[in-house]
Amino acid sequence: MHVHVTSSAVTITDTSPASAVRSPTPPPAADEQKWTPRLWGVLAVLCAVLFLDGLDVSMVGVALPSIGTELGLSTTSLQWIVNGYVLGYGGLLLLGGRTADLLGRRRVFLIALAVFAVASLIGGLVDNGPLLIATRFVKGLAAAFTAPTALSILTTTFREGPARNRALSVFSVFGASGYSSGLILGGLLTSFGWRWTFLTPVPLAILALIAGIALIPKDRPAAGGGHDLLGAATLTSGMLLAVYTVVSAPARGWLDPVTLGSVALAVALLAAFVITENRVKHPLIRLGILRIGTIVRANLSIVALFGSYLSFQFMMTLYLQDVLGWSPLKMALGLLPAGLLVAFGSPFVGRLIDRYGTPRLILASMLSLSLGYVWFLATAGNTPNYAFTILPTMLLLGGGFAFGFSSIMGQATEGIHDDEQGLASGLVNTSGQVGAALVLAGVTALVAGGSHTGTGGTDFGQFFPGVNLVTGVAVVGLALNIIPLLTRYRAKHALASDA
Template sequence: MTTSSTPSATLRDEADPPGSAQSGPSRPGITLAIIAVCQLMIILDATIVNVALPDIQKDLEFSGSTLSWVLNAYALTFGGLLLLGGRFGDILGRRKVFVAGVLLFTVASLIGGITPNGGLLLVARALQGVGAALAAPGTLALIATNFAEGPARTKAMGVYGGVTGSGAALGLILGGVLTDAASWRWVFFVNIPFGLAIALLSPRFVRESERHPGRFDLLGALTSTGGMALLVYAFINAASEGWSDGVTLACFAGAIVLLGAFLLIETRAAQPILPLRLFRNRDRAILLGAMLFLSGNLTGMFFFLTQFVQEVLKFSPIKAGFGFVPVAFSLIAAAGVVMKQLPKVGVKPFMLTGSILATGGMVWLAQLDAGSSYVGGLLGPMLLIGVGAGFFTVPLTIVAVAGVEAEDAGAASSLLNVATQVGGALGLAILVTVFSSSAKDELANPPAGLAPADLPAHLLAVGSANAFWVGSALALVSVVAVVFARPKDVPTDAASIMAAVG
């Protein structure tokens, strides 16, 4: 659920250009507002659409499985192109790429708001992801460019961190308010005035960063993103057409070819988008893999429960939005505990506790049925998962950048965001496949005596519960991964923690 944009390691390596951050921006309040609002837009867009999903499904006639692409189209392009977006900023200038990304994001939001059909909405969501991948790496780096190290930068980082931490919860609330008061289309239209203001004001109030010569690894970005998109589509197509379907098999084969090509390209590229040497650190590789599973579960939880509370519990969109706020605030509270106690407790105990709590929350959600209530059936497991995610992600942010050479620091810390986005898309695809297969089987053999009017709620509950059982198994893999990880040389002093998590 969290989408912290760019690595703080990049911030530490960013040199203050002469006459720039050292002297400070002429209007620091406006400069910080521009950067913070952009970060907020990117964070909001990861959750603001969730509450609107049932209305989008009805208006644009999405099926249960294809609806997940409203989330996945954004996550795949954002996560898949994030490293390339950072490289663009390094070479072309971060402000220039930042503005280009914001403009693309804004145009895509307009298209999403006026779209007459589901296909065009998915295109708009993919373009939003591309825009976010270009803009996100600049948000944190431009703070370093525009604010001198010391109190000014510390204050700016505090605002940035507050926006990042609260953005997911604000997205859920705002999505509910806009959908309830106007229409789901306003979850896209709301980005337009802010995007235009950022694009117009940035050249005047945000200083450009120093450029660094380099090469673009376009083939690496395209093969990795294309391979993951085919893999996700293969799972979703299998839910509706079967595992032996020709399209399903072709997509799996294409994903293997493209992802294999990506690995080959990265071993030979002069400046790879993803330096494979980062995975020589066994513990970093294991724990990033664990993050793939946990982020998929978190995305799946929001996807299914958003529909459950509105279709089964009959929550209004705004009530549904507020209904998920406890998850966001429990995650934020848990992250705060980690920040304070990590120097005493260490990395592994928090990560192990977090993964166990998240797994327990998924097992609890797997007990869901059409008679479950919000307080009795949903609130408890959501709080467990929120606390678990907070305990897990903050230490992982530190592990991701620990011991990395300066030239790889940006890629290493961006890798966590990539794992979150791509893991969310892939995990959701797997859970949607389970959901669709379970609902299809239940529809063929409904319980005796079930009234036709109660069938949709029953199918949604049964499919979601089975998806959560599979999610529990995936979460358990993350627990095993943490058990076998032995992170060493990880700084746990307060200063290093603050630097790592931004």
């Protein structure tokens, strides 16, 4: 979402107000920004919302078996408690980010947070499966507005450079802590009743809402001009249909006529959106932002990070609980080291970004992820040993996530003009969510196929096709980030030789 400049390469775009050019070094004022108590308070509110998002997703995932037993839901219905959230979240992220630019970040953030709290309350009280799924969809819609808006408030509040890198590091800590805490709390709360996993976020969301009203400064819409209603309609419907197709295809079949028809219609709607954006006077999304190499790499990197990490954790959850018979709490504790590494390692990433830049940190992230999966494949066998195989893998994945999350978010929003911060934030969040859904759908299909290959579901054999896929995704992410750095190094070496 910006023009990125490193010590070895400078990319320059046009100088119109809608575009952004990053200077070779952060502006001097970036070092001078004073962290006042109110500034810390704003960051705390934003972090609390990200914490709630991670907390909610992981707690509900642990509680699914209990929900199915009490409400009499089939496995297919249970998956929609997760996928309903993904559908709303992934389908409206781009619109959510741009809406914040058009209507004001504070207003959109607070309204969406209030909707999140109400949907959480209703979800904890219902006794009907379809209504529970509907509340999850509404929560996903709310998160589609809070997530990119929170990131855009952060990137416009903290100046580009050390201050923003530090804030992003703290921000990522709370995301990881929310997910890690949700695993543990989900196991504990489910023992008292699955409804507590839905009700617990309610008071936290209300407190964040009150603090947000008091601390987040009022702002005016950052983007002016008219409203692109046709673009909004085609983008929203196209994204919703695309995400629906991704999450429903494993159960229905990728070659099913309904799946193929949904794919064709989603492509047509998104194509209509692109045509619209190239013709209207005030487009919802300036497509020129996608011509910036660092923006594209950041968005593809988040696909590799989220897609591989979440899919591998999904497989380990199934293996540890369904195959080995671990309790939800024991399983959560087994996977916790990765989250702890992210929580304790992320505060230092901001300093590393200041020193080495986002491209090198993203490369380190992709390398750590790839090594983790390769180690697992090399040592697992049919019965992976926790201490020798699973624990080292989770630590490598945690390190990869710690290096990658803040760095990718920083590169995806760095240098972008204020009137496109919501767009940039929505774009990278959309890439992460939709990418994770795509990879998880592929993994689910492969694991389902592997369960009929003769292993009988008694060992890890059925999961290996899925691990092969996530390894490939991580390696592709590694290649995407190492090739530009190698190219720049060779060009720099060639210039030095000529001199």
